[in-house]
Amino acid sequence: MSQPFIHFIPAQLSVGKKDTYVFYYALNPLSEKLERKRVRINHIQGRADRVKYGKLLCLELNEKLYQGWNPFLSDMKASGNLTVRQAVSAFLKQKQNLRPDSVRAYNSNSKKFMEWAEAVGWADKFVCLFSPDMARRYMRHIESTGVGGKTFNNYLLFQNTLFLWFVKRDYLKENPFARIDHKRVEEKMRTTIPAADRKKILEYFCSTGLDGFVCVMKLCYRLFIRPKEIMMLKIGDIDFKNGMLTISSKVAKNHHERVLGVPEEIMAYFNTISGCDPSMYIFSEKYKPGKVAKNARDIGRTWSIMRKELKLPASYQFYSLKDTGITEMLEAGVPPKYVKELADHHSLEMTERYTHRSDAKKILEWNKLEF
Numbered sequence: 001m002s003q004p005f006i007h008f009i010p011a012q013l014s015v016g017k018k019d020t021y022v023f024y025y026a027l028n029p030l031s032e033k034l035e036r037k038r039v040r041i042n043h044i045q046g047r048a049d050r051v052k053y054g055k056l057l058c059l060e061l062n063e064k065l066y067q068g069w070n071p072f073l074s075d076m077k078a079s080g081n082l083t084v085r086q087a088v089s090a091f092l093k094q095k096q097n098l099r100p101d102s103v104r105a106y107n108s109n110s111k112k113f114m115e116w117a118e119a120v121g122w123a124d125k126f127v128c129l130f131s132p133d134m135a136r137r138y139m140r141h142i143e144s145t146g147v148g149g150k151t152f153n154n155y156l157l158f159q160n161t162l163f164l165w166f167v168k169r170d171y172l173k174e175n176p177f178a179r180i181d182h183k184r185v186e187e188k189m190r191t192t193i194p195a196a197d198r199k200k201i202l203e204y205f206c207s208t209g210l211d212g213f214v215c216v217m218k219l220c221y222r223l224f225i226r227p228k229e230i231m232m233l234k235i236g237d238i239d240f241k242n243g244m245l246t247i248s249s250k251v252a253k254n255h256h257e258r259v260l261g262v263p264e265e266i267m268a269y270f271n272t273i274s275g276c277d278p279s280m281y282i283f284s285e286k287y288k289p290g291k292v293a294k295n296a297r298d299i300g301r302t303w304s305i306m307r308k309e310l311k312l313p314a315s316y317q318f319y320s321l322k323d324t325g326i327t328e329m330l331e332a333g334v335p336p337k338y339v340k341e342l343a344d345h346h347s348l349e350m351t352e353r354y355t356h357r358s359d360a361k362k363i364l365e366w367n368k369l370e371f
Contacts, residue, residue, distance in 0.1 A: 011061040013054040020050045022057050028072045029126045037071050084117050087127040087171050091162055101228050109158040116141055128172040135176035149183035191315040192324040204306050212287025213302060215269045221321040223260050224343040226253055228296040236278030243267050254344055
């Protein structure tokens, strides 16, 4: 007899001399076949009562089956039957109110994961079936693209973030990426920029009329503000009366609002734009106030042009300004805990990575040994 049901065969009651049970068939996502489930009811005393209970149980099970319930998914402790595609879509929808840069990163990583899922036929399979073996398979795919250790770790970090979000919503029981090891990444060399070269850089940008970019450099060097945070600053974030600047939680990388005292040389530039609309970005087109946020990558492009024209070392990155400022502040004797707060570091250990230079100089001053 032909069977009109695709994902299940309705529950039926079987009454025998020794065994009474309810049985039905449901689609097992692992085997992708209809498999039988059986519920014994021999524990109920009296044949008539067993039959009555069995019929009621059939009605209850069939109602659940018609509504999409799957016993195999329930055994896996997953709520519902979301596919990988649906689960990723739900994740992205919930993340749309974050910083634009964060949203772009989530969209980019999700797109890469879904392209792979489509290619291997996993996009429309139940996310609760995504196993550690599949997780390792995806990370081997990432590794095969020739990415470095740091990039590999960034992809792994995203996958852990994504699947932990799934776990919290009971889409699956455990995070399949949890046991995948990060790649070892060699500690990057911190290049500081000497005062003489900083003077050349300052003179270059002053001569080109990019006063706004000069301010951008000083915000990074003196206040340790990250490039992406700088580009998101608005004129309304400046307290002109008290000489303060607020990095809002929506802008801050760590999502923690912080208020910074602004040095006089930076306030001098801010005062030139004090009459502008508070809703305008401080640095827009040509690093002047505007309604459109400038991409933080433009900072790197502007910096690279300068570095080539002045024939400075490639190790002089824009972020070297922050490294230089932190190192020099520590060398000046400022306690690391205050530098940590200004730099918005997660831990004091992160700040103390910069102390090796100042420590080396102090040791040399104290080292009066004679051979």
